Every structure is written in structure tokens, then in C-alpha cells.
Amino acid sequence: MQKKPYIPFPSKMLGMKPEAELDFDVFEETPQGRIVMCYHRHDPLSKDQFNKLLRHEKKPLFVSQEDRQHLINYIGSHSGGLGEGLSLEQKSLSTQVITPFIETAFIEMLNSLPAEIRPIIEPTQAGIEACAYDIASSGTGFSLMLRLFCSHDYLVRHSFLVAALSLAALTEDKREISSQDRRAIVTGALLHDIGMLRIDEDLYAKPDLLPEEWTEMRLHPEVGQKILNLCENIPAKSLAIIAGHHAQPNGRGYGGTASEEALLVGAMDAFASLLVATPYRHKVFNAADAWFLMKEDEGHFDDYALKLINQIFVNGWKKRAA
Numbered sequence: 166m167q168k169k170p171y172i173p174f175p176s177k178m179l180g181m182k183p184e185a186e187l188d189f190d191v192f193e194e195t196p197q198g199r200i201v202m203c204y205h206r207h208d209p210l211s212k213d214q215f216n217k218l219l220r221h222e223k224k225p226l227f228v229s230q231e232d233r234q235h236l237i238n239y240i241g242s243h244s245g246g247l248g249e250g251l252s253l254e255q256k257s258l259s260t261q262v263i264t265p266f267i268e269t270a271f272i273e274m275l276n277s278l279p280a281e282i283r284p285i286i287e288p289t290q291a292g293i294e295a296c297a298y299d300i301a302s303s304g305t306g307f308s309l310m311l312r313l314f315c316s317h318d319y320l321v322r323h324s325f326l327v328a329a330l331s332l333a334a335l336t337e338d339k340r341e342i343s344s345q346d347r348r349a350i351v352t353g354a355l356l357h358d359i360g361m362l363r364i365d366e367d368l369y370a371k372p373d374l375l376p377e378e379w380t381e382m383r384l385h386p387e388v389g390q391k392i393l394n395l396c397e398n399i400p401a402k403s404l405a406i407i408a409g410h411h412a413q414p415n416g417r418g419y420g421g422t423a424s425e426e427a428l429l430v431g432a433m434d435a436f437a438s439l440l441v442a443t444p445y446r447h448k449v450f451n452a453a454d455a456w457f458l459m460k461e462d463e464g465h466f467d468d469y470a471l472k473l474i475n476q477i478f479v480n481g482w483k484k485r486a487a
């Protein structure tokens with residue numbers, strides 16, 4: 166069956182060699198008339214590279230007929246590629262398109278969790294949705310959210326879980342944190358692994374990476390920050406979290422600097438990966454064991470973040486059970 170042509174966005178880029186870094190997406194239309202694929206790039210691209218990109222297989226993004234129309238309207242009405250300054254109408258359009266993805270991702274994330282953690286996480290849904298809508302309120306942010314939703318299932322669930330754990334921790338945090346900072350932290354948590362979109366998906370599932378594969382993997386915080394630098398609506402604090410989420414208080418780790426917020430999200434990132442089965446490890450831990458393992462790993466995690474994990478997810482659950 167012959168494929169219909171791809172819909173490049175913005176179409177003017179075809180055959181052009183942009184001077185500056187540009188952001189664009191590619192959607193593919195199937196013979197049934199569905200848009201099934203979405204790429205996101207911001208590198209200057211030659212025609213040869215573009216053709217190579219079109220041949221590269223990616224996981225499809227399935228959208229309903231109604232959403233397809235939204236996407237087409239969106240593509241038609243949004244010409245800049247860098248996409249900041251959308252009208253209210255365009256913003257509501259992008260919100261409508263991503264709403265079902267957000268809801269599905271949140272439910273799938275909840276279902277993947279140990280039962281005792283679910284009731285603590287459930288109340289974070291509205292807060293996380295608000296941050297996701299904020300991100301999608303710019304053209305580039307909208308494209309990135311779509312790209313995240315059509316990436317590896319684990320990456321989507323993991324991103325939502327780290328955001329949910331971070332928001333639950335901030336809710337219990339006794340320190341004064343402004344609502345603006347709270348939002349920036351949850352945004353950073355939701356997007357912390359966005360740089361993984363540029364990493365080969367086969368590496369996600371490999372338990373033992375080769376040295377050169379580790380080198381590639383360790384670039385994801387920096388790559389993520391670089392991608393998001395193009396979004397005007399991502400707060401500087403969120404960018405610092407994305408760059409620094411693998412930094413450690415002992416000065417080890419990799420990526421950007423270990424800011425207070427990056428350490429908090431970094432601890433939730435590690436906690437999240439112990440609570441659920443990952444593509445590279447099937448063994449899961451309950452909250453108490455996960456906390457204990459992290460605590461044993463001296464200097465790796467922030468003491469205050471460990472205290473919050475113990476207070477909310479370990480003792481909080483025991484209190485509920487009593």
C-alpha cells in the first residue's frame with residue numbers, strides 16, 4: 166500500500182538550509198487519513214538529512230479523527246516553527262489535543278504503581294495537568310509534549326511519576342515555597358528526561374550499557390536543557406532542574422549543577438525508578454525498601470529529599486494503614 170506524502174512542518178523548510186537553529190515537526194498521514202507520526206527536531210537540516218529522517222521508523226502517534234482536525238488546524242494556523250506567542254484560540258486548540266494524552270498517561274502511571282503509593286499520588290493529577298498545559302501553551306512546548314507522548318511508554322509513565330512524586334513532596338514540604346517556584350519544579354520534573362528523546366530507544370531497555378552507550382546516555386540532561394532553551398515559557402528554574410537532575414550532593418553525578426530543586430527532583434527520579442519495573446530491571450521495591458536503598462547510598466541523594474520521602478511515602482503509608 167502506498168503511503169501518502171508526509172506533512173512537514175513548517176513546509177518552507179524543505180530544501181532550505183536554515184541559518185539559525187529551527188524547530189519543526191513532521192507528521193505522517195496514513196492511507197486511512199490518520200496522522201500517525203510526529204518528529205521533533207531543532208537542528209539545522211539539509212534536504213538529504215530530511216529525507217533520511219523520513220525513512221527512519223519511529224513509534225507511531227495515533228490520534229482520533231477529531232484530534233487530527235485539531236492538529237491540521239494547528240499546523241495551518243501556526244507558521245513560525247519556534248511557535249511562541251500563540252493566540253488564545255491556538256492555545257485552547259493545543260490544550261484540547263493533548264488532554265486525552267495527559268489523562269491516559271496519568272492513569273497508566275497510577276496503575277503501574279504499588280497500591281500503597283497510589284492514594285498519595287492521586288491528588289497531584291490536577292497540579293500536573295496544569296503544568297502540562299502551561300508547557301503546551303507555546304508551539305514548541307506543544308510539539309515536545311506530543312513527542313513525549315509518542316515516545317517509549319516507560320518514559321511517559323516515568324515522567325509523570327517523577328512529577329507526581331515531586332508535587333506530593335512539595336505539598337508536605339514545610340519550607341516556604343512560592344506557587345511560582347512550585348510550578349517551575351513540577352514542570353522541570355515532568356520534562357526532566359526530555360533529552361532522552363534524542364537517545365536511541367534501544368538503550369532504555371539495556372541493563373548493561375557499553376562505555377560508549379553510557380557516554381550517549383549521560384548527555385540527556387544537557388540535550389534536554391538545549392531543546393527547552395527554545396521554549397520561552399519554560400522557567401529558568403525548570404531548565405536548571407533538567408540539566409542538574411543527575412548531579413549529586415557529593416559533587417559526583419553528571420550534567421548540570423546540583424541546585425536544591427535539581428536534588429529534590431533527582432531523588433524523586435531515583436525513587437520512581439525503584440518503585441516500578443523498568444525496561445532494564447524487572448525487580449520492584451516497596452516504598453520502605455526503596456527509601457532504605459537510597460539512604461544506604463551515602464552522599465548520592467540530598468538528606469532533606471530523603472527525609473521527605475520517608476515522611477510522605479514510607480511513614481505516610483504506615484499511618485494510613487494503621
Ligand SMILES: [Fe+2]
Nearest residue numbers: 357358410411
Ligand atoms: Fe535522567
Ligand SMILES: [Fe+2]
Nearest residue numbers: 323357358434
Ligand atoms: Fe528520569
